[in-house]
Amino acid sequence: MPKRIAFIVPAVLFLVLAVTLWWGLGHDPSIVPSALIDKPAPAFKLPPLEEENPGLSEQDLEGQVSLVNVFASWCLPCRAEHPILMRLAEDDVTIFGLNYKDKPEDARNWLGRLGDPYSQIGVDLDGRVSIDWGIYGVPETFVVDSSGRIRYKHIGPMAPRDLEECIRPVIERLKEQGPGLETVELPASCQGSKG
Amino acid sequence: MKAALIAIALLFALPAGAVEPDEMLADPVLEQRAREISKNLRCLVCQNQSIDDSNAELARDLRILVRQRLVSGDTDEEVTQFVVARYGDFVLLKPPFKSTTYVLWFGPAVIFTLAAFTLVVLQRRRARVEAKPLSPAERRRLDSLLDDGLDP
Numbered sequence: 285m286p287k288r289i290a291f292i293v294p295a296v297l298f299l300v301l302a303v304t305l306w307w308g309l310g311h312d313p314s315i316v317p318s319a320l321i322d323k324p325a326p327a328f329k330l331p332p333l334e335e336e337n338p339g340l341s342e343q344d345l346e347g348q349v350s351l352v353n354v355f356a357s358w359c360l361p362c363r364a365e366h367p368i369l370m371r372l373a374e375d376d377v378t379i380f381g382l383n384y385k386d387k388p389e390d391a392r393n394w395l396g397r398l399g400d401p402y403s404q405i406g407v408d409l410d411g412r413v414s415i416d417w418g419i420y421g422v423p424e425t426f427v428v429d430s431s432g433r434i435r436y437k438h439i440g441p442m443a444p445r446d447l448e449e450c451i452r453p454v455i456e457r458l459k460e461q462g463p464g465l466e467t468v469e470l471p472a473s474c475q476g477s478k479g
Numbered sequence: 480m481k482a483a484l485i486a487i488a489l490l491f492a493l494p495a496g497a498v499e500p501d502e503m504l505a506d507p508v509l510e511q512r513a514r515e516i517s518k519n520l521r522c523l524v525c526q527n528q529s530i531d532d533s534n535a536e537l538a539r540d541l542r543i544l545v546r547q548r549l550v551s552g553d554t555d556e557e558v559t560q561f562v563v564a565r566y567g568d569f570v571l572l573k574p575p576f577k578s579t580t581y582v583l584w585f586g587p588a589v590i591f592t593l594a595a596f597t598l599v600v601l602q603r604r605r606a607r608v609e610a611k612p613l614s615p616a617e618r619r620r621l622d623s624l625l626d627d628g629l630d631p
Contacts, residue, residue: 297593316523319567326565385536411540418565420523420537 315475318418318426318437325352325432326416330406333383333391340380340406346432349458350378351425351451353402354414356386357394359422365441366398372447373401377455381405384414384422427454431463438475450474496531497538504546513546516558520545521570529572 320326325342332339345352353369355362373379381402383391388407395402408414417426427436436454438446449471457468496514504510517531522538530538530545541562548558562570574580613621 313526316567316569319563319565411537412544415540415544416565418567420566 315439316420317475318434320418320426320434321437323434325426325428325434326413328406328413328416330382330408330413333381333388333395333405333407338404340382340404342432344380344404345428346430348378348430349455350380350403350428351455352380352382352417352428353426354382354384354417354419354422354424356384356422357390358386359384361441362423363398365423366401368442368444368447369401370399372451378403382414382417382419383407384419385409385411425451427451427458429458429463429465433463435468446474497534498531498542499539502539502542502546504550509546509549512555513542513549516545516549516555517542519559519572520562521572523566523570 325345327342329341330339338344351369351372355365369379379401381404383405385408388409391405391407406413411419417424421439423441425438425442426434429435435458436451438451442451450473453470454468457465496517498514498517504513514531518529520530520541522528522530522533522535522541524535524537525533528538530541545558545562548561553561559571568575568580574583576584
């Protein structure tokens with residue numbers, strides 16, 4: 285019997301180690317889970333991009349399920365992500381823009397040329413508000429429920445797959461079930477899923 | 480003499496980090512506290528550098544923020560918590576001690592203990608085998624083998 289244990293114990297230890305390392309291989313360390321998930325959006329007030337429009341504050345986030353997308357005209361991945369945002373806007377998803385450390389005229393040109401998917405835009409010239417949102421690279425996208433709580437975060441440009449498998453399901457579940465929804469079950473490939 | 484002076488100067492030189500002169504606080508005590516806090520805050524853009532070492536723009540913004548919090552009267556702990564509340568525990572270069580990090584803190588000690596235990600058990604087993612004396616037959620065989628080897 286002890287001989288069998290002497291065989292099983294190292295085998296089990298090896299398996300645990302192998303599984304852990306295997307998981308580590310598929311895990312992108314540049315994606316840091318947000319500390320703000322399931323917390324109310326931080327209080328902020330930002331000026332608009334065009335003078336005649338309203339700016340953006342945390343109060344605007346209440347009342348509907350929305351996306352908050354951090355973007356800049358100088359950010360190449362944002363350019364790659366832009367068509368996805370346009371598609372979402374066509375499907376009546378409310379998207380709020382956080383223009384990160386951009387020249388307002390550049391941002392205006394960019395949106396004029398490519399199209400403007402944003403319902404409202406707040407201009408974060410010095411990036412201070414973005415720090416409150418835990419931003420460390422653009423683009424980043426948050427899903428916010430109708431009570432103004434942050435429920436999901438996507439870091440980096442959204443690919444069509446991220447949209448269909450992760451972002452849309454979260455939006456739809458939150459629209460159906462309201463902000464009371466406790467957890468949203470997602471495929472393991474989604475950034476917000478646990479483990 | 481000159482070389483010796485340079486050597487001594489180098490010996491006392493402090494690492495400058497990435498802190499630019501215009502970021503520094505006039506109060507040397509506050510500035511020193513800011514440096515110490517910054518050294519334990521990870522720059523999430525470059526990940527393996529502290530914000531004190533990193534030239535990334537976000538690191539600079541955070542260094543300035545740390546200094547602003549200190550000037551407004553925060554304790555060191557409050558400043559660190561301010562950043563952790565926004566960026567999570569991963570922003571700390573020294574991970575906190577709590578239930579989710581037990582594996583991290585105890586893992587190496589557990590593995591070391593297991594390895595030491597295994598080593599002791601194996602060593603004992605080997606010692607037990609070696610303690611058995613040779614039988615007369617084995618002794619004769621060994622002697623003949625050794626004799627054969629010695630004869631040219």
